[in-house]
Amino acid sequence: MTDNAKELAALQQEAKTRRDIQAAITAMFAAEDEGLRSALTNAKQAGLPEIQISPIQGKFLQLLATMCNARKILEIGALAGYSGIWLARALPADGRLITLEMNPEHATVVRTSFEKAGVSNRTEVRVGRALDLLPTLESEAPFDLVFIDADKPPYALYLDWALRLTRPGSIIVADNCIREGKAFKQPEDDGVAGIIALNKRMASDPRLVSLVLAMDDDYTDGFAVAVVKQQ
Numbered sequence: 749m750t751d752n753a754k755e756l757a758a759l760q761q762e763a764k765t766r767r768d769i770q771a772a773i774t775a776m777f778a779a780e781d782e783g784l785r786s787a788l789t790n791a792k793q794a795g796l797p798e799i800q801i802s803p804i805q806g807k808f809l810q811l812l813a814t815m816c817n818a819r820k821i822l823e824i825g826a827l828a829g830y831s832g833i834w835l836a837r838a839l840p841a842d843g844r845l846i847t848l849e850m851n852p853e854h855a856t857v858v859r860t861s862f863e864k865a866g867v868s869n870r871t872e873v874r875v876g877r878a879l880d881l882l883p884t885l886e887s888e889a890p891f892d893l894v895f896i897d898a899d900k901p902p903y904a905l906y907l908d909w910a911l912r913l914t915r916p917g918s919i920i921v922a923d924n925c926i927r928e929g930k931a932f933k934q935p936e937d938d939g940v941a942g943i944i945a946l947n948k949r950m951a952s953d954p955r956l957v958s959l960v961l962a963m964d965d966d967y968t969d970g971f972a973v974a975v976v977k978q979q
């Protein structure tokens with residue numbers, strides 16, 4: 749074997765080890781049930797993009813929601829309803845997840861998936877542009893957890909709203925905050941620019957303790973996680 753071929757084989761082995769570990773963790777701690785699986789099938793049939801979080805990320809959201817005794821959760825960007833199901837299942841019976849979705853047809857798919865997953869009694873899909881809907885949520889604040897996973901250019905504005913709509917002790921999470929490292933370089937488009945702006949705010953805002961964690965299937969993307977500090 750040439751040196752290049754050896755290097756390639758070693759990299760492939762490393763990637764396989766990583767995938768095997770992720771699969772083992774998923775099987776032990778984050779197995780999907782019928783409700784979660786059918787949310788993905790419904791979304792695929794409806795032509796939604798397959799860009800949902802991984803099961804491990806879903807379980808991590810549940811862990812965070814449980815850690816802060818979440819009763820009220822806000823999600824910005826519903827997509828397939830997959831993360832919404834993980835989050836809603838961390839709520840007590842009288843808890844509430846409000847998820848914001850711009851596309852009315854996608855919202856219908858999400859409501860069906862919430863129904864099938866047995867969480868429709870605790871969830872509400874609100875249709876519209878997030879930046880229009882967020883100001884209407886002030887009377888329902890504070891939220892115990894806010895999950896940002898919507899269009900990327902306004903990411904820092906979503907973080908501003910998350911800060912307005914939370915309290916000390918609340919948790920704020922944003923998806924896609926690594927982007928294969930692009931989130932730490934010069935922005936190459938408006939989407940990456942939005943993510944960079946959010947990361948910078950999360951890292952420097954004195955009200956927050958925060959960290960970005962590589963945690964998707966191949967560790968090239970992940971969550972920015974922050975907790976709002978006690979004053």
Ligand code: DHB
Pocket residue numbers: 799800801897898923924
């Ligand atoms: C995209 C958006 C996401 O929220 C994601 O998790 C992956 C990809 C996208 O717009 O390409």
Ligand code: MG
Pocket residue numbers: 799800801897898923924
């Ligand atoms: Mg995402």
